[in-house]
Amino acid sequence: MGVMVFGLARSGTTLVSDLLTIPGRSIVISEPEVYKQWSRATAARVHRLARLVGLDIPEAPPEPDAYGGDYQRYFDEVMLPAMGKLPLWGIKNVDFSGWRFLFKNYPPQRLILCVRDLRDTALSGLDRICRLGITFRGSGSGIMRDEAWVLSGLAYSVHQLMEMQKRPHLLVRYEDLASDPDARKRIADYVGLDRLQEERLNIKAAEMRRAWEIEKHQGGIGTASVGRFASEPPGPARALAERLWRLLPEYSRTFGYEVPPADPALSDHDFALRRPAGAAPIDYLDTESWSWDGPHQFEPSFAQRRARIAVAKVIPAGVKVLDLGTGAPSLTSLLPTKAPPLHGDSVARAPGFLVSALHRGELPPIGSADLIAILGMMEHVEDPMALLTRLAGTGRPVALSYHAADDTGTLDRRQFGWVNHLTRAELEAAFAAAGFRCKAHWAFDGRQSLFHLTPLAGRKSAVADKAPAR
Known part of the structure; x- marks a missing residue:
């Protein structure tokens, strides 16, 4: 293999692979999933x-029956x-x-590592979940795509990246890739190409599911997403983005980003990097599981998952x-039927989001909603x-x-x-003063409480009046 591109999700890896994919000369395949179960879409x-x-x-396109359902066999044989030509x-x-x-089975001659400010990476990850509608389908699917997944998945990836970066590589920072033509020229020089591709062929091959990225940057490479935080x-x-940044200061220090203030309280966190070399405290399969409790330490994103x-x-x-x-619109995919979703947040994470300054107590138009959830x-x-x-x-x-x-007496x-x-x-007292009748389920998960609030002069509640399961 001539080159392998690796990096955190949302750090510019697809852009790099597109720059290096030139018809008749080169190809860098985005996420071929060689070792995974055969996926017709992939x-x-x-x-x-x-x-x-x-x-x-x-x-x-290939049919799985022709290769015994073994995608790696197809990849190797066809x-x-x-590509070798x-x-x-x-x-x-x-x-x-x-x-x-x-790396052992497809050893690359060259390695490109992509990084980005962790805070921007986390928020961009949430935006991608919303744009593509990839939350999760409840306990039956076994897979989560929510804020807790963003936190733990990126923490896992950082642990692995910190080991991978010990190998010879070309480092590409997203911020430089977006703003500095010389950074892009260094990529071409590193792999031995005299030019880079302009058309986004990996995105085109994915049937433009991520077309919003091209639109945001007006068809070129721009800085519209730099400094997202x-x-x-x-x-x-x-808070999630800042939490991740503070949990993993070594990442920022290694790759030249703003380093968070030292926080001794986080040094023993399950996701912390200060461990023996090569230790991996986070298991990848745990990050994917809908039922994982997360780290031993309290994390609000996992509490939000439990509430939903x-x-x-x-x-x-x-x-x-x-x-x-909303953040990640995971609640909708958990509901018993998929009524047309209504999502509101302080920013428009995807088309159709209702936007208001929630942190200042402002509400968007309620429209035809029967129930408001604020979790x-x-x-x-x-x-x-x-x-x-x-x-x-x-009402x-x-x-x-x-x-x-x-x-939460033990928490800061x-x-x-x-x-x-x-x-x-x-x-x-606040519920009563605002005009609500309240049914409380105190500390249902040990710290967090859930409330069923009914306006005193409003319509009958649509929520079953029973305690939630943990």
């Missing part, structure tokens, strides 16, 4: 890319000989699971839910009473989560970006 995407660059392969071929991955096995309003998404799972179990089929402070957001609201009063004014029932100060609440610290008594 096989078709790789086949389309191969045809776009002019490889001598059959016109029709793709490798065809080009001056340069390679693959690009953001999946670090099994990377040592991959700076524009993120206060809330759980911003619990609330979804008591919402009847057909109820139209407005999910406020993982309330602790970030500057004026909780203003938000509750506005919620009651909608809709509300499913709300909160970590009461009484139940401010380290999670929380700006209010209400006790159980203060919460009950």
Whole structure:
């Protein structure tokens, strides 16, 4: 293999692979998933890319039956000989699971590593989940795509990347790739090409599912996504990005990014990097699992996951839910039927998102929602009473989560970006003053409470009045 491109998801790896994919001269396949179970979608995407660059392969995509369902067999028997006729071929991955096995079986002559400010990477990961609608399909699928997955998956990838970067490589920082033509020239020089490709062939082969990226950068390479964190309003998404950055200061120090202040409280965290060389405290399969409890330490993203799972179990089929402070729109995919989703957040993470300054207690238009869910957001609201009063004014029932100060005595609440610290008594008083009747399920997971709030003069609640399962 001429070159392998590896990096964190959302760090510019696909752009690099497209720059290095020139019809008749070179190909770098984005996520070929050589060792995974045969996927017709992946096989078709790789086949389309191969045809776009002019490889001598059959016109029709491969069928699994012809290769015993073994995708690696197809890759080795068909793709490798065809790619071997080009001056340069390679693959690009953001999946670090099994990377040592991959290097052993397809050893690259050159390695390009892509990095990006961790805060921007985390937020871009959330935006991608929203844009592509890749959340999860409940416990039956076994797979999660939510804030907890972003946190743990990126932490896992950083651990692996820190080991991989000990090998000879060309480092490509997303910020430089987007802004500096010399950085792009260094890529071409490194692999022995006299020019780079302008057309985004890997994205084209994926049937333009990520066309919004091309539109955002007006068809070229631009800096529109550099410094993404700076524009993120206060809330759980911003706190998640900052949390990841603070958990892994060695990453920022190694790759030349702003280094967070030292925090001794995080040095013993399950996701921390200060461990014996090569130790991997995070198992990749755990990050994928819907039922994983996460690290031993308290993490708000896992609490938000638990709240969504619990609330979804008591919402009847057909109820139209407005999910406020959505982040990843995972609640919708947990509901018993897929009523048209309504998602609201402080930024438009995807088309159709309702935008308002939630952290200041402002609501978007409620529209036809039967129920409002606000899970993982309330602790970030500057004026909780203003938000509750506005919620009651909608006449809709509300499913709300909160970590009461009484139940979090061992936590430093401010380290999670929380700006209010209400006790159980203060919460009950606030609900009543806003005009709600409250059914509370206190500390249902040990610290977090769930509330079924019904406006005193509003419609009958659509939520079953029973305690959620843990």
